[in-house]
Amino acid sequence: MRSTRSRGRLLLGISTAVALVLTACGGNGDDGTAAGTGEEAGEEAGDGGEAAAGPFTIGVSNGFTGSEWRTQMLDNIQEVFAEYEEQGLVDDLIIESDDVDEAGQIEQIRNLVNQGVDAIIINPNSPDALNAAFEEAAAEGVRIYAVDQAVTSEAVTNVVIDQAEWAKISARWLAEQLGEGAQIVGVNGIAGHPANEARWGGAQEVFEEAGIEVVAQGNANWSQAEGQTVMQELLGQHGDTIDGVWAQDGVAEGVLRALIDEDRLDLTTTGEARAGYLRLWDEAGIDTIGVVNPPGVGATALRFALLELQGEAIAEDNLENGNTLFLPLPDDVTSDELDEWLADVEGQPDGYSVDVILSEEEVRGYLQ
Incomplete structure (x- = not known):
């Protein structure tokens, strides 16, 4: 799996923010240790909702393919999915990705629901035109996570940068x-x-x-x-x-x-x-x-989805408007440190975006 941080200092602000959340929430258990994954996590799940042990099927809806950023987002999701697949926590990743309008993305969502996904990660084409499809999916018990940009539906958890x-x-x-x-x-x-x-x-x-x-x-x-x-x-x-x-x-x-x-x-x-x-x-x-806009937000949302499917929940004080989690922005690239940033992207194609994927430990810092 590709490194989830391009530089040691890139996630300094993120790690600090997560540490503050952990301090405020008292960690993930009475002794501050992290809960397990798979069946163990399902058995130990807290107040987040009905726990399940998996394996889970994950769907992805991407309605625009004309950017290297979107390709990197999908690659990141696949790589983190493979990590959980090795643990036996997931069994299938279904990706609907094409250049579509709002109606086409609604069809993507419905296709994923019909294929029995447990959660959908979506990069939405509209803040509100997909809401009816989101409500339908949620009624079928599907968890939905919007990335890259927020949507207005209360049936969706937005995992985004501001x-x-x-x-x-x-x-x-x-x-x-x-x-x-x-x-x-x-x-x-x-x-x-x-x-x-x-x-x-x-x-x-x-x-x-x-x-x-x-x-x-x-x-x-x-x-x-x-x-x-x-x-x-x-x-x-x-x-x-x-x-x-x-x-x-x-x-x-x-x-x-x-x-x-x-x-x-x-x-x-x-x-x-x-x-x-x-x-x-x-x-x-x-x-x-x-200014860094990490494609890894999709893979980070996958981590949130799998933890919440096991019964965990994002702490309410980490959510804006009840359903939006703003991930902290990484460090900016400036002329003063350009040589160091160039060293970090050496060997990468021109379309490669400086990236961040939160670790599971960092994601847990946002949970109850």
């Missing part, structure tokens, strides 16, 4: 670099997608407070090639007036290539924590920032 806060980090950095009165353009992901809207909303909030004017924005569908094209178009329209660019994860390398091609490295841009971008960042000699 996408708005994720965006605010790089937006604050850009605002500090440029100062009040600067003009920028934005290059975003898929218009209307919940993660995209949360990110852009968070970034806009920062820019409004900082007195930064957004003169235009374009959607590049989380594609590096489209990011390059959209940036070229924005330069043609606004290149004489802008001071910088706010670019999302998934398009930032394309944006930077456009700036290099047009000899516009005088513009300050935000970046991403992907291997290809880090290498191009180093070659261009620019100052930028990459």
Whole structure:
């Protein structure tokens, strides 16, 4: 299995947060030891609900395949599933993955329920359009975990990063670099997608407070090639007036290539924590920032699902709005430590995202 942490310091904030939760909750048992897995865990399960010993069948619904991030997310889920398969805790992983609209993802969910899954991990295409299918699945006793972006259904547990806060980090950095009165353009992901809207909303909030004017924005569908094209178009329209660019994860390398091609490295841009971008960042000699958006969130949700299927439960004080667990954001990639980050992604393909998968021990820190 791939290492679940790219660097020792990457999970420092996460480990600290989990330690605080463990302290507050008094550990996982009276003596602070962790409960077991499989039949032992089922027998010792606490207040989380009806315990079962497994083996469990897990379903995955992914409604967008045009990003290396999604491929890495699915690979991570498969690798952690294999870990539990060796323990005899799971027996089948059913993955529904295709480029579909909301109706197509509803069909994915129903297909998984019809195949008898015990839990579904879903990267949803909409915050609310899938709610009826979620209710149907929950009525059949299926546990559902949304990753990457939250949904509104109370039948779902969201295991996500705070996408708005994720965006605010790089937006604050850009605002500090440029100062009040600067003009920028934005290059975003898929218009209307919940993660995209949360990110852009968070970034806009920062820019409004900082007195930064957004003169235009374009959607590049989380594609590096489209990011390059959209940036070229924005330069043609606004290149004489802008001071910088706010670019999302998934398009930032394309944006930077456009700036290099047009000899516009005088513009300050935000970046991403992907291997290809880090290498191009180093070659261009620019100052930028990459905020980590770990594809490992799907595998982390798998750990939560299997523990809750065995009768454990997430502590209520770790949930926002009753059903959303915000995982702590890892360290940012900065120019000061770029060489170290480059060493961490050496040998990885350009599309590889700096990643984090919480260990089972770390996941237990969020439980009752």
